[in-house]
Amino acid sequence: MKKQYAVECESKVASDCLRKGESFDNEEEAEHWVENECWIFSGEWYLCVECNQQIMLNISKLQTKKMN
Numbered sequence: 001m002k003k004q005y006a007v008e009c010e011s012k013v014a015s016d017c018l019r020k021g022e023s024f025d026n027e028e029e030a031e032h033w034v035e036n037e038c039w040i041f042s043g044e045w046y047l048c049v050e051c052n053q054q055i056m057l058n059i060s061k062l063q064t065k066k067m068n
């Protein structure tokens with residue numbers, strides 16, 4: 001059986017997090033797939049779109065709290 005590569009979402013904070021990208025025969029294709037899906041690349045790990053939105057939402061909530 002061939003090894004399959006899939007990029008995993010690093011944070012998995014969102015309830016609708018994909019957790020994993022599609023599986024491919026090589027790492028490059030797996031990374032290409034998540035890039036097409038607009039996942040965020042930090043330099044070391046990937047973050048899916050849903051988690052990125054969740055994190056942005058958490059940050060904006062924190063900022064609102066600080067203002068009050």
Ligand SMILES: [Zn+2]
Binds near residue numbers: 013051
């Ligand atoms: Zn995620």
